[in-house]
Amino acid sequence: MINLSKMIENGESEKIEFKNSLSLHNPIYTAISAFSNKNGGSILVGINDNKEVVGVSLGKNTLENLANEIQRNTDPHIFPTITVLKKNNNNVVIIEVEENEEKPVFFRDKAFIRVGKTNQKLSSSEIKRMILEGHSGVYWDEKICENALKDDIDVDKLKWFVNETNKQRNRDLDPELSIEETLSKLDLVKDGKLTNAAVLLFGKDPQRFVRQAEIQCGRFKGTKAIDFVDRKTFPGNIIDQRTKAIEFVKDHINLKTTIVGTERIDEWEYPIAAIRESITNCICHRNYKLSSNIQIRIFNDRLEFWGCGPLPEHLTVEDIKKPHNSHPRNPLIAKRFFDIKFIEHWGTGIERIIQSCLKAGLPKPIFEIKAGDFVVILNKYKITDEILRELNKRQQKAIDYLFLENRITNKEYRSINIGISRSTALNDLKELVDKGIIALEGSGPGAHYILV
Template identity: 40%
Template sequence: MCDVERLISTGENEEIEFKENFDFNGIVETAVAFANKRGGVILVGVRNNGTVVGVQTGRETLRDWANRISQNTDPPIIPELEVEDINGKKVLCIKIDEYPIKPVMFRGRAYMRVGSSNKRLNAREIAELYYRSIRHSWDYITISAGLEEINSEAVREFVEVAKNRGRLNVLEGEDLETILEKLELVRDGKPTRALILLFGNDPQKYFPHALVRIAKFRGSEIEDEITIDGNLFNQVEEALKFIRKHINIRFKIGEKAQREELWDYPPEALREAVINAIAHRDYAEPDEIQIKIFNDRIIFWNPGGLPFELKIEDLYRPHPSRPRNKLIAKVFYYFGYIEKWGSGIERILRALREYNLPEPKFEEVFGGFQVTFYKDIYTEEHLRELGLNDRQIRAVLYVKEKGSITNKEYQELCKVSRITATRDLSELVEKGILMRVGRGKRGIKYVIQMMQK
């Protein structure tokens, strides 16, 4: 609850502002000033002297003001709005959280709360504000919750695993609160957002959009779906469990007559994709992580694009680590979810290569980051189901291994004439299995369509 009466009795200060009516410019300017400082509350329907005059509000009013504040601030502020009745008069309470990466702008201008007024910042002050802010991340901010909200057993399990991995040193007899303070998950006796998400009994109480939604599709129809809540460790494990339920596994006899499991996708790549989505999503965005499982691909989408220092093409080569949520990433590293800083994408690429699968597709779409894994549907069994003859099956398996095949190579591989090779290859192109690339008699070759980036 906003506790309007208490706030009014406190009076306007660095964290409280009174507005008699819906003054658009004044409200958004103050919202920006609060976001650039420590956050604050705007009470609409209260005069400067603390007299409650009330305002007319409704469901549409709240939605409209939340949208107007978000749409007119850069980066967008997501306010919390609620209405409280004071002696029969309605007061709108607009709660603004401190924004982790500053400055927040309104119409190209930045403001900072100083005392009970808003100060417009100059270029030097904006630069200073930015450099101060990048020491921390969104998950570093504390929230108004008690440590009783934390699952102490989950914390103990984490500490034990991290100690056994040699990544966390804990003194004998050290209590949990001290350990959490050393990990920066507790500051001034208050839990950080990271602590609530990682070990909270009910993280969605504070962050309702911190969810993972997964669906298995058959064509365009949803065959099975699940929404996963709880702490982030639970989300990782339950997401992987659901994915494994809906992908195929086969077995082969490997070296030393040992049976080897072969999934549609390498488990290591699936694990990295899920962990990356959960660790690096933008939790300030009111969207859920979405994972879509199709017969020929899996799509992972999380809110929030790449850090501005990185481009899509950088992901296909070694690149520095730029965690959006530094505390969450650090805890995942201690726990063993992250093996080495900045290595997650590299591990995905390597695992897919070892499975002879196409490279994943990385995209910034729909306001977020998306990764698509493509399934190897070109097994001998599946190719036979498509009606291919033995020569064509042998050629497709050859292309999977070598990357391409020419007409001449087809003739030599299958011991056939050029006319037969041309006919077989043309059928493979018509079926959408192979693609003809290059020019000229000697420059033409055939590749598997799904292997094209």
């Protein structure tokens, strides 16, 4: 818990900086760069140099705009924790910045580092040195988990894993080996100490060391994230988290059963393969240094899977839709998930999500960055054969296009139906709107249609 009075009393230091106004954009971003490149720290906005609380005024979107501006002005992007506390009836904004795993962090092509109470600009040679150190090849999940001991490992879960990987991948790990020997063969110890991956995979209480390593699941009423119907938070090891999160989703989506001849066929309204892959993706690719949790949001019309943090810097949303090499943020966790077939093949997860949705007759999933997090969205609506038979060939082409691209314009409608006029396209699209199959969004040059 933040002790604001104590922080103000102690004054500025290597980990604390005061600013009297949110309008001091450049000094704030400079401090964020400096803290990110050192040991982290906090910026208290609304406190002047004399430790006096002057407060700041907050509008409806002030904090959201601040977070977006910090992200936009830092490279690699920084996602600090921003909170507001009251002191003497004044608002004090606290921007908590963690040491960044990827260094150096730049602000407007310049990088800074915290030295005592000051933010010093890094020289070109210091930047090169920091880049070389950053490419040492040590990922967060491979680092030592300080204070974690052998007794913190759940022996039963470790033995289960050994038996499972022997069965799934034809390995020959000896289940009678000691904890130390087993973890060593799985590359989960370093210099005789447990790694972060070891604690997350097999810890009795991983949240004692990585508090934010949880999955939050929520079923909302309707189509907006306002009113909960049900919600649960799953702590514990990440193997069990995955299983419980999948079960939570299954508890809140529909299962249709049909009998064909003597065969019973169960069909979920969303493909389970896509759900499994999306949750696995969140666990393997999340940034465990961020204070937020993985979130799974269930609405009447869609599922949303929110990872923690964006894609790796060298990948874009468009890149991951194409064949690509696997770039897990936590490769050690990903390897152990592969051992027990939570991951089937390297670099195929996104394609499996896409294909399983299309095979189920659902629209192509949406992949995007929201508020700094990578989000996978599975939309539910399905166009039946009966509905398609009522449409003309042009409209059927448009539905196929919408399944793949999620949106279509009048111009795009004409491009897939060569030779038709603008008015014909408009009439076709209007008919689809009237049937409740698509909806018009936007106006003017930005007008487009989506499935509803």
